[in-house]
Amino acid sequence: MNSAMIIICLALVGAIVVGLLASHGRKMNLEQWSVGGRTFGTVFVFVLMAGEIYTTFTFLGASGFAYGKGGAVLYIMTYTCLAFVSSYWLLPPIWRYAKQHNLITQPDFFARVYDSPAVGFIVAIVGLVALIPYLILQFKGLGIIVEIASYGAISTQTAVIIGAVAMSIYVVVSGVHGSAWNATIKDCTILLVCAFLGLYLPYHYYGSVGEMFASIEKAKSGFLALPQVGENPTWYCTTIAISALGLYMWPHTFASIYTSKSESIFRKNAVVMPLYSLVMLFSMLVGFTAVLKVPGLTGGQIDLALLRLSIATFDPWFVGVIGAAGVLTALVPGSMMLIAASTLFANNIYRKVMPETEGRSVSRIAKLAAPLIAMVAVFFTINGGNSIVALLIMGYSIVTQLFPPLVASLLPNNPVTKQGAMAGILVGVATVAVVVTTKTSIATLFPGASPLVAGINTGFIALTLNVATMIVVSVFSRVPQPRLASSAE
Amino acid sequence: MKYFLVSLPILGVFLGATVFNRVTPFIFGMPLFFAWTLFNVLLMSAIMLAIYKIDPANAKPTGEPR
Numbered sequence: 001m002n003s004a005m006i007i008i009c010l011a012l013v014g015a016i017v018v019g020l021l022a023s024h025g026r027k028m029n030l031e032q033w034s035v036g037g038r039t040f041g042t043v044f045v046f047v048l049m050a051g052e053i054y055t056t057f058t059f060l061g062a063s064g065f066a067y068g069k070g071g072a073v074l075y076i077m078t079y080t081c082l083a084f085v086s087s088y089w090l091l092p093p094i095w096r097y098a099k100q101h102n103l104i105t106q107p108d109f110f111a112r113v114y115d116s117p118a119v120g121f122i123v124a125i126v127g128l129v130a131l132i133p134y135l136i137l138q139f140k141g142l143g144i145i146v147e148i149a150s151y152g153a154i155s156t157q158t159a160v161i162i163g164a165v166a167m168s169i170y171v172v173v174s175g176v177h178g179s180a181w182n183a184t185i186k187d188c189t190i191l192l193v194c195a196f197l198g199l200y201l202p203y204h205y206y207g208s209v210g211e212m213f214a215s216i217e218k219a220k221s222g223f224l225a226l227p228q229v230g231e232n233p234t235w236y237c238t239t240i241a242i243s244a245l246g247l248y249m250w251p252h253t254f255a256s257i258y259t260s261k262s263e264s265i266f267r268k269n270a271v272v273m274p275l276y277s278l279v280m281l282f283s284m285l286v287g288f289t290a291v292l293k294v295p296g297l298t299g300g301q302i303d304l305a306l307l308r309l310s311i312a313t314f315d316p317w318f319v320g321v322i323g324a325a326g327v328l329t330a331l332v333p334g335s336m337m338l339i340a341a342s343t344l345f346a347n348n349i350y351r352k353v354m355p356e357t358e359g360r361s362v363s364r365i366a367k368l369a370a371p372l373i374a375m376v377a378v379f380f381t382i383n384g385g386n387s388i389v390a391l392l393i394m395g396y397s398i399v400t401q402l403f404p405p406l407v408a409s410l411l412p413n414n415p416v417t418k419q420g421a422m423a424g425i426l427v428g429v430a431t432v433a434v435v436v437t438t439k440t441s442i443a444t445l446f447p448g449a450s451p452l453v454a455g456i457n458t459g460f461i462a463l464t465l466n467v468a469t470m471i472v473v474s475v476f477s478r479v480p481q482p483r484l485a486s487s488a489e
Numbered sequence: 490m491k492y493f494l495v496s497l498p499i500l501g502v503f504l505g506a507t508v509f510n511r512v513t514p515f516i517f518g519m520p521l522f523f524a525w526t527l528f529n530v531l532l533m534s535a536i537m538l539a540i541y542k543i544d545p546a547n548a549k550p551t552g553e554p555r
Contacts, residue, residue, distance in 0.1 A: 071512075074526045078502055081533050085495060088537060210518020217512050217520070224512045224520040233506035240502060264547060271541050274534040281527070 005150040007320030011327050012166055018185060019170025019178035019335075026177070030363035033175030034104050034343040035258040040180065042265050047183040048176075048256040048336070049269065050276055054190060055333040056141025059326055060303045062280050066287030068302035070223040072231035073284050079240040081274040083247035088270035090248060092263035093410050099258075105340070106254040107348040110402075113409040116418040117352065122425055123402060124348035127251035128341055130395040132377060134250070135337045139163065139381040142330035148307045149323025151316065157382050163327070164378045167335050168371040171342075176259060179335045186328035191279055193325040198282025201289040201309065209285065216291055223291075234455030242459040246400035252333075252340035342369035394436045397459045401428030404467050416470055419477040424470030431462035491544065494536050501529040 031037055040048070058076070066073040094109065101112050106127055111120025139160045146159035154162075170178040199209075206212040216223055226233050248254060260266065283306065290297075290305040294312060297305055310322050346366035351357050357365070405421035408414050416424075434440065435458050442461075443454040509525040516524035541547055 071510075071520070071522050074505075074523065077530065078505075078526060081530050082499065082502070085498065085533055085537060088540065208518065210515065213515065213518060213520055213523075222512060225522040226506060226510050233510055236506045237503055267541055267544070267547055271534060271537040274530050274537065278527075278530060 002151055002153060002320075003317040004320030004323060005153045007317060008146060008150055008154075008323045008327060011324030012162065012331075014185075015182050015328060015331055016166050016170055018181050020173050022170070022177040022181040023174035024177070028173075028175055028363070028367075030104060030343070030347065030359070030366060031102075032177075033363060033366065034339055035255060036176045036180065038099060038258060039261050040259040041261060042268055043184070044180045045256070045260045045265050046269050046272070046276075047187050048180055048259060049253065050183075050187060050273065054187070054279065054329060056138055056145070056326065056330045058280055059190070059194075059283060059329045060141055060144070060306060063283045063287035063290070063306040064303035066284040067290050067297065067305035069231055070220075070227075070291075071225045072227075072236060073287065075231075075236050075240050075243075077277050077280050077284075079243040080247065080277045080280070082240060082244040084270055084273035084277070086244065087248065087273070088267055090410075091257050091266040094254075094406075095257050095260055095263050095266065103258065104255075105343050105347055106251045106402075107344060109254070110405065110409075110421070111348075113414075114405070114418040114421050116422075119405075119418050119422055119425075120348055121352055122422055124344045124352075126398060126402065126425060126429055128344050128349070130398040131251055131337050131341045131344075132373075132380070133395045135334060135341065135373075135377045136381050138330045138334040138337070139377055142327060142334070143381065144304070145307065145323055145326035145330065148304065148311070149319050149326065151311075151319075160378055160381050163331065163334075164374045167331055167338060168374045171335050171338050171370050172367050176256075176336070176339055179332055179339065180259075182328065182335070183332045186325075186332045189325045190329055193322055194279055194282040194286075197306070197310070197322070198285035201286055201313065204313065205289055205293055212285075212289060216288060219292055224288075229451045230455070232451055232455040234452050235457060236455075238455070238457040238460055242400055242457050242463070243396065245403045245463075246396050249399040249402045249406070250340075251344055251399075252336040255340050255343070256336065338370050338374055341373050342366045345369045345373070394432060397432040397436070397462055398429055400459060400463060401425050401432065401466050404463070404470055408470070415474060417474045417477045420470045420472075420474030423473040424466045427469040428462045428466030431465050432459075435461055491540050494540055498529055498533040498536060501525075501532060505529060 026032055036044075062073060062076050065076065097103070097113065098109060101108075103109050103112060105124070107120040107124035110123040111117050142163045143156035143160040146154050146163075147156045170182075202209045202212040206215060213224060226236055248257070257266075286306050286309065290309040294305065294308045297308070307322070307326075310319055314322075343366050346362050346369055350365055350369075351362055402425065404424060405416055408416035408421070440461070441454070441458050442449060442456045445461075446453065505522065505525045509521055511522060512520040514521060519527070
């Protein structure tokens with residue numbers, strides 16, 4: 001039992017307690033459980049949205065990417081900011097429509113706006129397929145953080161199982177209320193920890209941030225800008241575009257739009273959120289500090305840069321604090337994904353297969369599904385290989401396929417028919433599956449292409465085919481379409 | 490006007506990847522590419538504030554504390 005382990009355990013217990021208290025003895029029907037009864041104010045909506053965006057991927061991934069790929073890491077900050085900017089116009093009409101029709105999930109939205117349960121069913125399957133690998137990634141991150149920060153006292157497997165149990169307990173009892181309270185605590189902790197690490201570590205090792213950058217440039221010239229091959233300017237711009245479009249298409253992010261009590265909250269948050277993304281800068285600074293101080297991490301190991309550097313620098317108790325913050329970054333988004341996945345399952349899949357299910361049992365099934373889905377994710381986390389990363393890239397490309405039919409539905413006159421939306425999504429998702437499993441890229445399709453063309457993000461192949469199919473099928477299946485009643489800009 | 494304003498930071502991203510894609514000169518100790526991206530983020534926030542202020546949709550009091 002070392003001091004780091006004690007602090008990590010306290011954080012875990014604290015998260016469960018806060019999560020349990022968050023229900024305030026409310027009666028948890030499905031609307032309360034999944035979307036907080038649409039009562040959340042600016043702060044909760046802010047931390048829920050931010051909480052889902054600052055996941056273990058940002059904590060370990062952003063520092064790791066900075067360590068391994070240098071300047072290209074800035075794409076993460078830029079795409080989240082662009083997505084926040086788009087949220088000003090994108091989220092209010094979605095929220096308005098969802099409130100008007102009492103929608104709970106993302107498939108509900110598509111089913112309603114295209115007046116087609118089939119479209120909703122497809123969106124539900126697509127969402128579930130994309131969510132599970134994302135949940136697995138959170139568990140994997142949790143396992144790594146706890147194992148390293150407890151100096152090996154807690155194994156990855158034990159950490160993953162304990163984490164999943166903790167998450168399931170408060171998800172079943174408090175639903176999204178538990179996530180919101182924990183997200184508030186998590187954001188304060190991560191902000192302090194990241195800011196401290198990002199400022200202190202360069203100072204400790206180099207004297208100042210400027211000195212650190214100068215030393216890196218001296219040792220690895222050009223590392224801090226974009227290279228000409230690989231993560232080059234074309235890759236940078238296209239990856240930003242694809243990721244910014246995909247960000248709000250995740251089922252759990254989409255559902256957190258519904259938790260808001262008014263649409264003006266989104267416009268306010270669109271002003272503040274870009275500033276908040278600067279927190280990621282700190283975790284990138286940690287990665288840059290590690291470049292010359294803990295060299296030699298390659299491949300998937302680059303994600304360990306932050307933890308390795310911390311262990312080399314600090315006393316065990318402070319490594320414990322970092323580990324505790326890391327545990328929270330995995331638990332909060334993980335719980336959101338778990339809620340979204342179980343609600344999708346109960347409301348949009350189970351209920352379609354068993355149409356006679358009444359409303360009350362749907363919420364019971366959702367709560368029953370949560371621990372089961374967590375168990376499935378734990379199983380894959382422990383038994384799965386490194387293909388998880390490939391799965392996540394696939395997940396992101398998959399949810400992006402929902403963007404074209406969504407935007408079309410917000411237009412004053414939706415030109416897309418339900419057949420068009422369905423065909424587009426299916427073609428897009430199928431293309432993603434083929435592209436990922438065969439490792440196709442622009443470079444393999446056009447071997448002679450210049451690096452400038454070869455850098456185009458592969459997600460564009462699927463998105464282009466999706467839009468083309470959507471338009472062609474819509475033209476041929478044209479019938480008057482129901483559309484969003486309120487105007488969208 | 491809103492759309493003109495919002496196009497500026499998007500343009501900034503592409504400028505960042507092309508014109509300002511260099512390590513030197515260092516600005517306040519940061520590589521040029523870094524400094525530009527940071528500036529662009531601040532610009533986005535400032536522009537969203539401006540848009541928020543001029544958008545008539547936000548003119549009516551919402552009655553909720555910030």
